[in-house]
Amino acid sequence: MQLLLRFLVGGTLVLLFAVLGDVLKPKGFAGLFAAAPSVAVATLSLTILADGKSYAAIEARSMTAGAAAFCLYAVLCVYLMAIKHVRAAPAAIFGLLAWGVSAGAFFAALELL
Amino acid sequence: MLIKIDWAALKKTKGSEYFVRFVLGGAITVVTGLVAKHYGPAVGGLFLAFPAIFPASATLVEQHERDKKRRAGIMHTLRGRLSAGLDARGAVLGAIALIAFAAVIWKGLPIARAPFVLSIALAIWFALATLLWRVRRLHTRWRILSHGKHR
Numbered sequence: 001m002q003l004l005l006r007f008l009v010g011g012t013l014v015l016l017f018a019v020l021g022d023v024l025k026p027k028g029f030a031g032l033f034a035a036a037p038s039v040a041v042a043t044l045s046l047t048i049l050a051d052g053k054s055y056a057a058i059e060a061r062s063m064t065a066g067a068a069a070f071c072l073y074a075v076l077c078v079y080l081m082a083i084k085h086v087r088a089a090p091a092a093i094f095g096l097l098a099w100g101v102s103a104g105a106f107f108a109a110l111e112l113l
Numbered sequence: 114m115l116i117k118i119d120w121a122a123l124k125k126t127k128g129s130e131y132f133v134r135f136v137l138g139g140a141i142t143v144v145t146g147l148v149a150k151h152y153g154p155a156v157g158g159l160f161l162a163f164p165a166i167f168p169a170s171a172t173l174v175e176q177h178e179r180d181k182k183r184r185a186g187i188m189h190t191l192r193g194r195l196s197a198g199l200d201a202r203g204a205v206l207g208a209i210a211l212i213a214f215a216a217v218i219w220k221g222l223p224i225a226r227a228p229f230v231l232s233i234a235l236a237i238w239f240a241l242a243t244l245l246w247r248v249r250r251l252h253t254r255w256r257i258l259s260h261g262k263h264r
Contacts, residue, residue, distance in 0.1 A: 007139035009142065011138045013138065014166055018134045022126055031201065032206055035203075035208040039145065040214065042138075042142050054223065058153075063219075066159040067162040074208050087194060088168075088194060107155075
């Protein structure tokens, strides 16, 4: 039941941000919503309710590393799509490997601090 | 340039495309919860910034531009890939603001009420992303103008 609630809340928030990204012009501005914190808002809200604020704060700390990795991932996507003219799907999917590696590296660096 | 709302843009996106985003969003929220449960909140938190929706939205942006060109009789075009690249440039700025969003929640949750911290973090994400976007536009305009002067 809790998983279904997570699915519905997460899906709805992502859909809401996707609609915002679609209706806002110019296109470059709408691109901001590709990195909107929709999943984070859904997950953190449910986590606070179920496990408390301290647990959610630990998740948010790691999220800084994930977001830094997202930034590098998006830079890689710009390079592949706009400069190397690779098609969007393979570029964006291949880039997920780079997100995984850099998220791990940023996370390790955060743990050392 | 002013930021505008174009409701007609909703008609260009098929219901199935929104459905895919809904399912992906729901799925990544469930996966994040399961990862946190099995490996702890430190590992689970990483996936709060997993770019799950971006591959789908970039593919749609490329497809829409390609279809538009095809309807105009242009079969081979790079326009779709360039548009997807532009979307990714926006995502770079959104992701920088996402770091600030996470940092506000990390530092704010232990000392303030959760709804207040979440609202402030969301407002900071939007304000910072918009500011970065405006700075980048001004920088691009300045480069174009200064390039023209040197000619």
